């Protein structure tokens with residue numbers, strides 16, 4: 001890792017806030033449903049963000065309710081038992097994050113991929129604990145978690161590696177071009193939530209992989225990002241290493257979509273009353 005050529009922020013059209021994509025990268029995103037972009041943030045830029053990230057991941061931010069949870073298991077697990085520590089909407093709980101350098105670069109990337117009305121919809125901190133086989137992000141399509149009636153579903157999700165992401169620590173894996181399928185795949189509650197008493201607590205959903213799916217792993221150097229479409233099938237495996245795998249996620253959608261979803265009470269908070277449970281009912285699971 002770390003052998004990527006540095007991104008040239010002085011190139012024509014680039015600026016400290018603008019990460020300029022090439023036409024080939026934009027075409028690859030449309031074709032494959034994902035991109036890997038090297039060196040979006042430098043070590044010096046990552047430092048202050050990491051300090052905030054750590055406070056969240058240690059559980060030191062009060063008042064989050066279900067927005068601080070284990071993304072690999074039921075709500076209500078003891079903190080020590082979290083495998084995949086998940087802090088949703090950190091910018092809501094810590095406004096100092098608003099307009100940080102990653103937000104600005106993610107907005108510039110999203111605007112190049114989906115148009116000038118790309119607006120920051122939600123953010124998320126994810127951290128896989130060392131030596132946790134259970135730190136699995138089940139296969140899913142992001143859209144499977146969101147309200148089914150939204151007219152414009154376009155989403156650009158940027159995931160920034162705070163640690164090198166590797167096969168061993170459970171880097172992101174995608175099924176290229178699955179975003180082009182006509183219909184969303186059926187989403188089911190994850191295996192751990194199939195018992196009746198846990199069913200009410202289901203917040204992770206999963207899709208079946210098909211025999212024809214060709215999975216591609218996306219190892220990533222610290223400071224680099226993956227970008228993915230809301231319909232691509234993706235997930236990640238457990239962490240078999242002695243280190244953490246920490247990721248900072250920012251998703252952009254059209255301004256109209258964000259306004260519409262807020263109007264029906266959907267904010268991406270796990271404390272929302274309209275949530276994936278509502279969506280599960282819509283899917284008749």
Ligand SMILES: O=C(O)CCC(=O)C(=O)O
Pocket residue numbers: 126137142157159170171172234235236247249
């Ligand atoms: O990075 C990962 O392990 C999975 C994250 C993910 O599924 C997402 O951001 O939608």
